Amino acid sequence: MSRRKADAERTRETILDAAESTFLAQGVSRTTLAHIAQAAGVTRGAIYWHFEDKAALFDALLERVRLPLDEIVDDAALRLGATPIDCLREIAQRSLAGICHDLPLQRAATIVLHRCEKLEDDHPKICMITRLSEHAEAQVEQLFEQIQLADNLRADLTPASARRQFHGFLIGVCFDWLQDPQQYSLADEYNGVVETLIRGLIVDSPLNH
Structure with missing residues (x-):
């Protein structure tokens, strides 16, 4: 150079x-x-x-600082021997861990979720940090389809609605925590947060017994 x-x-x-x-x-x-x-x-x-x-x-x-959601989803989906539920758990855990431990990503996510105000309402890339790509959406929805085929998806959910709730829950956790990261240690709690998420979507899994 x-x-x-x-x-x-x-x-x-x-x-x-x-x-x-x-x-x-x-x-x-x-x-x-x-x-x-x-x-x-x-x-x-x-x-x-x-x-x-x-x-x-x-x-x-x-x-410059995006959460590598495609990579996280692909790694989880391709993990040999992992059940769809375990894959979803890993996706959620790694996503929250990224927000907790990657400080540049944390700052960028704070800007996206809390510092954008009205000017960027029509900006097409405003959610590019937290948005799932079409590829990642399809992968996550496919995991929920497998869970539904095993009769482990809550009866009132479709794979598409479960995928939206899965994503929305994680965004909500990030939104709340990034308002004041000193309020509690998300790094210490995100495993429990993820279990709450999984229990809310899945029935008749070992988690619920």
């Missing part, structure tokens, strides 16, 4: 770091490119050299 290219990459990362800290401090809608430029110690022109606008900068920030 040439020195000029390396300098440009460092500047880009400095801008992203400044955007992250500024978004966290004052919210996305109240943050201007001038605020970010001041925090980064660069000109607005330098920001425009790397990013078309604030939305593009926001996208780049989230792309």
